[in-house]
Amino acid sequence: MCQTNVVIEQDGKEELLFENVTALEVIDSGLTVTTLFEGRQELPGVAIRRIDFDGGKVFLYKTG
Numbered sequence: 001m002c003q004t005n006v007v008i009e010q011d012g013k014e015e016l017l018f019e020n021v022t023a024l025e026v027i028d029s030g031l032t033v034t035t036l037f038e039g040r041q042e043l044p045g046v047a048i049r050r051i052d053f054d055g056g057k058v059f060l061y062k063t064g
Contacts, residue, residue: 004056006033009049017043017060024048024058031060 003020020036030044049059 003036004058006058006060008046008060008062010062014059021058030063 003022005016006018006021006024007014007016018033018035018038018041021033022036023032023034023040025032025034026048027042030042030046031048032040032042034040043060045063046060047063049061051058
């Protein structure tokens with residue numbers, strides 16, 4: 001099984017938000033992230049900037 005990490009980029013820095021992410025869903029208000037151990041959480045006001053499949057990271061940014 002291959003999980004990924006979710007980070008948010010702000011002011012040129014990365015902040016780790018979630019590890020072991022198993023699902024990511026785009027919703028009207030932002031994103032829903034599901035992790036292996038923490039379950040499902042909604043992240044309003046964020047969007048995907050890029051995905052690094054090799055590095056196992058999803059980079060987010062604040063939309064507003």
